[in-house]
Amino acid sequence: MSDCKTGYTWKNTSQTLTATPGNYCKAKDKNDLIEIVKAAVGKGQKIRVTGGRHSWYPLVLTDEAIGGGSLSDSEFCLIDVSEMTAISKEKTSEGLYLVHVEPGATMGDLENATMGKWPEHPAPDPLVALPTNGVIPTELQIGGFVGAGCHGTGWEQPTIPDLVYSIEMILVDEDKNVHVRTFSEANADDPMDIIRVNLGTIGIMSQITFKAEPLFCIHGVDTVDDLMTDVINRNPSASSHPLKDLVESTDYLELFWFPFNESKTDWHLKLLPDLDKTKVWKKMGTALKNSGGDPSEDCPKNVPSQAWDNLETKFGAGAYTQIAKWSSGGLIDQGLVEGLLKMMSTLAYQTAAADYNAAATRFYHYQTSAFPVLDFSFAIPMDVSSDPYYQGISNAWYAVVDAVADWAENKSEFYQRYPVNVALHARFTKNSQSLLSPAYQPAGSDVHTCWIEFLSGSPTPDEPDEAWYQNYNNTWAEFCQLIGPKWLALGGRPHWAKQWQLLDTPAINIYQKLQDIYGDNLTEFKTVRDQLDPTETFLYSWTEKIFQG
Numbered sequence: 001m002s003d004c005k006t007g008y009t010w011k012n013t014s015q016t017l018t019a020t021p022g023n024y025c026k027a028k029d030k031n032d033l034i035e036i037v038k039a040a041v042g043k044g045q046k047i048r049v050t051g052g053r054h055s056w057y058p059l060v061l062t063d064e065a066i067g068g069g070s071l072s073d074s075e076f077c078l079i080d081v082s083e084m085t086a087i088s089k090e091k092t093s094e095g096l097y098l099v100h101v102e103p104g105a106t107m108g109d110l111e112n113a114t115m116g117k118w119p120e121h122p123a124p125d126p127l128v129a130l131p132t133n134g135v136i137p138t139e140l141q142i143g144g145f146v147g148a149g150c151h152g153t154g155w156e157q158p159t160i161p162d163l164v165y166s167i168e169m170i171l172v173d174e175d176k177n178v179h180v181r182t183f184s185e186a187n188a189d190d191p192m193d194i195i196r197v198n199l200g201t202i203g204i205m206s207q208i209t210f211k212a213e214p215l216f217c218i219h220g221v222d223t224v225d226d227l228m229t230d231v232i233n234r235n236p237s238a239s240s241h242p243l244k245d246l247v248e249s250t251d252y253l254e255l256f257w258f259p260f261n262e263s264k265t266d267w268h269l270k271l272l273p274d275l276d277k278t279k280v281w282k283k284m285g286t287a288l289k290n291s292g293g294d295p296s297e298d299c300p301k302n303v304p305s306q307a308w309d310n311l312e313t314k315f316g317a318g319a320y321t322q323i324a325k326w327s328s329g330g331l332i333d334q335g336l337v338e339g340l341l342k343m344m345s346t347l348a349y350q351t352a353a354a355d356y357n358a359a360a361t362r363f364y365h366y367q368t369s370a371f372p373v374l375d376f377s378f379a380i381p382m383d384v385s386s387d388p389y390y391q392g393i394s395n396a397w398y399a400v401v402d403a404v405a406d407w408a409e410n411k412s413e414f415y416q417r418y419p420v421n422v423a424l425h426a427r428f429t430k431n432s433q434s435l436l437s438p439a440y441q442p443a444g445s446d447v448h449t450c451w452i453e454f455l456s457g458s459p460t461p462d463e464p465d466e467a468w469y470q471n472y473n474n475t476w477a478e479f480c481q482l483i484g485p486k487w488l489a490l491g492g493r494p495h496w497a498k499q500w501q502l503l504d505t506p507a508i509n510i511y512q513k514l515q516d517i518y519g520d521n522l523t524e525f526k527t528v529r530d531q532l533d534p535t536e537t538f539l540y541s542w543t544e545k546i547f548q549g
Helices: 030-042 107-114 142-147 242-248 307-314 316-327 331-350 360-364 391-410 467-489 510-518 520-532 541-548
Strands: 003-005 023-026 046-050 076-080 087-091 097-101 164-172 178-184 204-214 217-227 252-257 263-265 271-273 279-288 355-359 373-382 423-429 448-457
Touching: 030 046, 030 076, 030 164, 030 178, 030 204, 087 107, 097 107, 107 142, 107 360, 142 204, 217 360, 271 331, 271 391, 279 331, 316 331, 316 448, 316 467, 355 360, 373 391, 373 467, 391 423, 391 448, 391 467, 448 467, 467 510, 510 520, 510 541, 520 541
Parallel strands: 023 076, 046 076
Antiparallel strands: 003 023, 087 097, 097 204, 164 178, 164 204, 217 279, 217 355, 252 279, 252 423, 263 271, 373 448, 423 448
């Protein structure tokens, strides 16, 4: 039987969300999961699900009420599926490569099952890979990654949920009976455009089946010596459009900007990013696929070490806690902050890989571990028919760059000067046909998507009301509230799992804007959601608000 307890305090990985549910239960397999759901339904509890805890919006649970105050968690049963990690794979008689995954499996578990330690110690046949994937193999669990509409990179690749062939889900009917139903794209009547990105509001995914392809390799090239204006210029035109040239000619592309890779000081000795010299880290990949379906023999076992892992190993959570504390300190503390920011930006660029071949899955997993961060992210459409040189993406990028420079120079309080102390980051994909995907476009659309985010370290206070911690978080929120409306104006949609709840202000009114952003998609989703979860067992205030506006 399952491991259930009361009085358990749940937190997300960045320590920004906390909840104490009435019951916290660990499910070991599907049968266990069904029994937990039956028990919770019998008690009249709402049900939420957790796994890797790698999210910032309270899709799982929180003890904070919308608009402030406290939310009673006692009526909830929180189910941890992190021990449900079984994976199997097959090649069907129709030639499909299918990978069946339980929701608690990580991206690393998926790598081990699909390719193993190839080439020396490969997994059993068939050796397969997804054509796109997330980055962190140790934290990202499949259930949450799919349900929240997450993504990898790849100019002609969809989001991860669009690779899903079928989903087995535990549901509760109007008579509070618990049953299992499999939704599949093989059944034309199944609403896969709703089931794939479900935000945990319909039921519990007990198995997810992906469409994979034979294992292939990617030629990776990282460069850190290009001026920002030579990668993404402010006003692209017919004669100068470097971003367009880059994204349209690169299978897999990511851009990073660590603000203090080039820096200067003003006459007040303030540390400022030097925008005339600043450089962008380009991570580029070209798919290498053999006609026979076997990966090329020159792929090494691992991608060279990347900056993120060095940052995590050398600094990690402790460093960002100190940066946050020192930012509210005296002159000596402030000098230490500036020194750390310069050193960490320099370290990131110095440890970027140069030129390598890697099995596709290992190319995706260049960051094998993570330190706690705050993350604000949007999906912004790239429609070449109306914006041929991607001026919108330049505007989105430079909105952050210019604000970072402005705050460093002009904010009166030191703790307000460096709201983005890790990186600005962009990835590029095609689009999605899942109705609630931030990358949604109708079937057949040629619109692509830029997933843009900025990140800062997430400190850990001894007590949540410490002044330095409040200063740090208030600065972060203010910066997000500055950038959010600019990205919304570019047609952007917030990434469901990131910290977009910070835009719930009278001036921005993000929940009402969701009604405009998603329109009929939101209405259609809610209609089916209400049919599949008529007792609202899997809905609670923070997810219900998405549909209410």
